[in-house]
Amino acid sequence: MIEILLFAQLQEDAGTDKxxxxxxxxxxxxxxxxxxxxxxxxQVEQSMVxxxxxxxxxxxxxxxxxxxxxxxxxxGG
Amino acid sequence: xxxxxFEVVEKPISVQEMIKKVERREAGAITTFIGTVREFTxxxxxxxxxxxxxxxxxxxxxxxxxxxxxxxxxxxxxxxSHRIGKLDISESAVVIVVSSPxxxxxxxxxxxxxxxxxxxxxxxxxxxxxxxxxxxxxxxxNISYPTGKPEIKEGINND
Numbered sequence: 001m002i003e004i005l006l007f008a009q010l011q012e013d014a015g016t017d018k019x020x021x022x023x024x025x026x027x028x029x030x031x032x033x034x035x036x037x038x039x040x041x042x043q044v045e046q047s048m049v050x051x052x053x054x055x056x057x058x059x060x061x062x063x064x065x066x067x068x069x070x071x072x073x074x075x076g077g
Numbered sequence: 078x079x080x081x082x083f084e085v086v087e088k089p090i091s092v093q094e095m096i097k098k099v100e101r102r103e104a105g106a107i108t109t110f111i112g113t114v115r116e117f118t119x120x121x122x123x124x125x126x127x128x129x130x131x132x133x134x135x136x137x138x139x140x141x142x143x144x145x146x147x148x149x150x151x152x153x154x155x156x157x158s159h160r161i162g163k164l165d166i167s168e169s170a171v172v173i174v175v176s177s178p179x180x181x182x183x184x185x186x187x188x189x190x191x192x193x194x195x196x197x198x199x200x201x202x203x204x205x206x207x208x209x210x211x212x213x214x215x216x217x218x219n220i221s222y223p224t225g226k227p228e229i230k231e232g233i234n235n236d
Contacts, residue, residue: 005131007129007131007199007201008129008201008203008212008214009201009212009214012212050131050134050199053131053133053134053137054134054137055197069131069134069199071131071199072201072212072214073214074195074196074197074198074199074200074201074214075195075200075201075202075212075213075214076128076130076135076159076170076171076194076195076198076199076200076201076202077112077159077170077171077191077194077195077200
């Protein structure tokens with residue numbers, strides 16, 4: 001299982017700050033599609049994904065033990 | 078004394094302590110940028126802001142911005158603190174300090190750092206108004222149409 005961290009609006013939409021997903025070997029793109037279609041987290045479309053605290057590409061793979069975070073558009077500063 | 082140069086904090090930020098982190102004998106200039114909570118945004122009154130961060134990654138990204146600054150402006154030193162949690166109007170959300178032998182690099186590096194923070198550091202703010210609240214950066218907010226549809230501005234050539 002892979003722990004998916006959620007923040008800001010996404011956290012409120014999902015009603016939780018983390019999801020457990022059985023997605024070993026998935027690409028980032030597949031993960032995003034699953035979150036949009038299965039969990040109705042539409043803001044994932046505009047979000048970045050971080051694997052182990054570094055921004056990832058759509059083609060990168062996620063594996064068990066990775067810390068995966070969905071990063072909606074940031075608004076710090 | 079706290080010597081962490083790049084951090085996300087929950088307590089108020091002391092600008093004086095930030096300055097101490099970059100003070101040194103070679104410096105001829107120290108610039109400070111303080112990002113504060115603004116009361117009115119586009120005519121709408123904010124009651125308070127709430128910041129959230131993905132703390133370990135945010136601190137890594139702040140440190141990465143620090144590396145970029147030192148690479149682009151050699152001989153500068155930089156420290157950045159970003160506060161999270163509930164902030165009232167006029168409180169400091171972010172403080173950036175840069176020291177440099179000469180002022181131009183200190184000004185430029187400081188501006189570069191705040192622009193990069195707004196692009197890539199995983200920190201989010203929620204605006205609390207008299208009649209509601211919303212996470213900023215939410216695309217629904219960014220593309221909301223007050224009249225219910227996109228307005229075509231006259232006089233702008235759209236080709």
